[in-house]
Amino acid sequence: MESITRLISIDRNSPVPLYFQVAQQLQQLIESGTLPPGTQLENEIALAEKFGLSRPTMRQAMQHLVDKGLLARKRGVGTQVVNNRVRRQIELTSLFEDLKRDDRRPRTEVLSLETVPAAGAVAVALGLEPGTPTVALRRLRYADDDPIAVLHNHLPADLLTLAEDDLAEHGLYELLKRAGVSLRTARQTIGARRATAAETRLLGESRGATVLTMERTVQGDGGRPVEFGSHLYRASRYSFEMSLTAH
Known part of the structure; x- marks a missing residue:
């Protein structure tokens, strides 16, 4: 060259x-x-x-x-x-599925998996009474061996049983579908903010870096909420894309 x-x-x-x-x-x-x-x-x-x-x-x-x-x-x-940033169409798909489709070698590190009582925004999003058991999981997602996102999900505890090994090898939506859970519609909000010190360490970013945020509530059959996600993405390596049509 x-x-x-x-x-x-x-x-x-x-x-x-x-x-x-x-x-x-x-x-x-x-x-x-x-x-x-x-x-x-x-x-x-x-x-x-x-x-x-x-x-x-x-x-x-x-x-x-x-x-x-x-x-x-x-x-x-x-x-x-470095590799071009991850550009993701706004669709009802999981990040794992999108990375795998684009041959970006997704890998997952499970940071936590526990049962916790529903409270605040989680209880509202999932339509649960405060105190109802939920499964809370937090994962660090890699693309081509680079950390790309911190994913924090809550699901009703009676929906399915999750294991760390399964979450490390498969996307959450794939596991939900395997368990017979239908994913019909979703409400999603995208924003941005400064990363905390702990978040920059996880994502390998410099101090004061900007992260993209996404909150998503997914409904299954009959409009029942089945998952609430609150995620962070590296703005330097990740972007959302959408198609707009004039009427």
Whole structure:
């Protein structure tokens, strides 16, 4: 592959900041496939010297692309181009199913699985009296060995029996369907916020990173609520997509 210093041109008379000129052209090279996933980039000091830029300017350009999820810094490896972010259509499917369909090698770490009494928003979403037993599970979902989402689900305790081994190997919706639970409709709300310190550690994000949030209540036969989910996704590696039709 031709050196990126030959593929990127810098206009020092342009009002566009130098770091952004570099970052924007690097992004185009990544998105076009000229720099495919796994490409190892030289360190910032070497690149700064080759482009004739200051180290802070080069560092800012690289950090801009790290924040967008296009580059990743890995200890002992350096800076690499990473896989494109997960783009997910808004449909009544599970993240596990979507990742598997796109050949993104989903993997699940079960963080907790317990029976707890319904309370607050969970009781309301599932249409249960406060104190009714629910199954609460919390999982960390990976795509291509990178943490992508923290998933927190509640289900009525009388719906099915869940085991950690099953949750590690299969998506929740797959297990529900195997148990004969129909998934008919859902209400969903999407938002964004700053991640907590604990969340950034789980997701491998930098301090103060933004996460996407999604709350979803799924109804089964007869409109009975069968699952309430409250999930977090890495905004740098994940986006929702929807199709709109004019009437």
